[in-house]
Amino acid sequence: MNTENTKAQMRKGILEYCILAILSRGSAYAVDIINKLRKAELIVVEGTLYPLLTRQKNAGLLSYRWEESPQGPPRKYYELTEQGKLYLADLDKAWQELVDSVNQLRGIKKGRML
Amino acid sequence: MKITVSTNLAGYAFHMDEDAYQHLRHYLVRLEKEFSSEQGAEEIIADIEARMAELFKMRLDKYKQVISLPDIEAVLAVLGSPEAISGNGNEDYTCHRAVPRHFYRDPDGRVFGGVCAGLAAYFSINPLWIRILFALLALAGSFGIWLYLILWLVLPEAATTAQKLEMRGEPVTIANIKQAVKDEFVAVKKKINL
Numbered sequence: 001m002n003t004e005n006t007k008a009q010m011r012k013g014i015l016e017y018c019i020l021a022i023l024s025r026g027s028a029y030a031v032d033i034i035n036k037l038r039k040a041e042l043i044v045v046e047g048t049l050y051p052l053l054t055r056q057k058n059a060g061l062l063s064y065r066w067e068e069s070p071q072g073p074p075r076k077y078y079e080l081t082e083q084g085k086l087y088l089a090d091l092d093k094a095w096q097e098l099v100d101s102v103n104q105l106r107g108i109k110k111g112r113m114l
Numbered sequence: 115m116k117i118t119v120s121t122n123l124a125g126y127a128f129h130m131d132e133d134a135y136q137h138l139r140h141y142l143v144r145l146e147k148e149f150s151s152e153q154g155a156e157e158i159i160a161d162i163e164a165r166m167a168e169l170f171k172m173r174l175d176k177y178k179q180v181i182s183l184p185d186i187e188a189v190l191a192v193l194g195s196p197e198a199i200s201g202n203g204n205e206d207y208t209c210h211r212a213v214p215r216h217f218y219r220d221p222d223g224r225v226f227g228g229v230c231a232g233l234a235a236y237f238s239i240n241p242l243w244i245r246i247l248f249a250l251l252a253l254a255g256s257f258g259i260w261l262y263l264i265l266w267l268v269l270p271e272a273a274t275t276a277q278k279l280e281m282r283g284e285p286v287t288i289a290n291i292k293q294a295v296k297d298e299f300v301a302v303k304k305k306i307n308l
Binding site: 012030031044045046047048050051053054055058069071072073075076 | 124125126149152153154157158161162164165167168170171172191192193194195196198199200201
């Protein structure tokens with residue numbers, strides 16, 4: 001057992017939630033999202049984001065519009081759909097519950113860490 | 115002087131050195147394989163190609179108009195390996211997938227043509243059992259000898275490291291190739307010392 005595996009799986013588990021959370025603050029193109037995720041040390045390589053965005057779009061959580069780019073091909077700017085917003089609200093609640101339960105298990109009183 | 119290959123990525127034309135082109139092509143084939151069973155695979159790959167085009171454009175200017183191998187390597191390092199992208203494994207997390215095996219003759223463990231060693235590697239058993247089986251078949255008639263000769267002719271030899279990994283049913287990843295090459299190096303060193 002090593003902690004790196006466990007940490008990698010934790011990050012993997014919350015990645016989709018984090019993408020939606022970033023997009024809830026306004027539309028963005030893939031590289032904007034990547035930079036934010038990288039800053040938060042949630043992803044290492046750019047490529048991992050593209051399949052997730054396409055899956056979320058195909059599930060109806062995201063929509064996109066084309067915008068011209070100063071260099072290279074046009075960019076896809078993604079934003080949350082109404083369904084995506086509902087989905088995110090649900091995940092927000094689940095995340096809070098998860099944090100509360102973990103804190104409870106660790107013996108930390110509610111609200112003290114937040 | 116070098117020959118360049120002209121390619122179209124996301125609607126943009128790029129000139130690449132031939133080795134650079136081969137490297138990129140190999141990457142894209144692996145990427146396609148990773149997503150072969152997924153709906154929306156074309157869109158994912160098109161998005162990644164569009165990002166590649168953007169990253170290549172940033173590396174070119176009036177004085178540099180051809181993509182070279184170091185450019186490809188730098189861009190692919192930013193994007194990550196096809197396995198990391200599909201989530202089927204990355205440097206942090208190794209998962210054990212069943213890898214399709216191939217029949218090869220094993221030149222490293224051979225007595226005659228490496229047929230028995232290759233079959234043993236395919237079935238992950240001790241080659242001695244296969245050899246005993248062939249010896250018995252050869253004693254019972256000439257069938258064992260003919261079978262051996264035919265297999266010798268038909269089976270390709272596992273010449274490259276990738277083929278040797280396929281023979282043993284191990285995934286062909288950079289880490290595994292490195293390990294296999296290292297193992298071979300140690301084996302050769304031992305032989306020289308003896």
